[in-house]
Amino acid sequence: MQGRMTAMENKHQQDITSMEQRHQQELVALSRDNQHLRQLLEDNLSNLTSQQNCAPKSRVSFHALLTPREYHVNETLAPSHIYLNDGNAFDASTGVFTAPLNGTYIFIANIATSLLSNRTMELAVYMYVDNTVVNVCYSNHPDYTIQGSCQAVVRLSVGQRVWLKNSYAESWYVDSYFSGALLHADLS
DSSP states (O other): OHHHHHHHHHHHHHHHHHHHHHHHHHHHHHHHHHHHHHHHHHHHHHHHHHHHHHHHHSOOEEEEEOOOOOTTTTTTEEEEEEEETTSSSEETTTTTEEOOOSEEEEEEEEEEOOOSSSOOOOEEEEEEETTEEEEEEEEEEEEEEEEEEEEEEEEETTTTEEEEEEEEESSSEEEEEEEEEEEOOOOO
């Protein structure tokens, strides 16, 4: 009987030793995984901090009501009221936006004109980036009021300029808006 007890105790001791070894191996594996996860977290935090330090600190956007009046051919449309000018990149005196940061921008123009006679009217306003036309707000309609809109998504470098210019005869524009915003800045 004593031999049986000793055999059972030995078996039990072997089981305990085996379990302790498995637990030790699991602890080593968990410790390795924990170190790996900690390193990933530290790397991600470091990258995030680096990106935040490189990211521009300012917002860039504007929304302007254009002055309702008659415009001559090739005249830049000027604002009468600025609703928003985050970053002060839109010049209220000239109607010209100047990019303060390298990046991708969106610009939207909504132009409306009216005429007191019942004849065909035409509306044509060019959207320029520097001296290149990037889009045209155009409409031709036999009605009292016509409206045209245009949009452009463009990559700009610091100092590049965007504006609207009348392109069709002498035109009277009312209820017209010009807006733009930085979609994302280049980090490099």
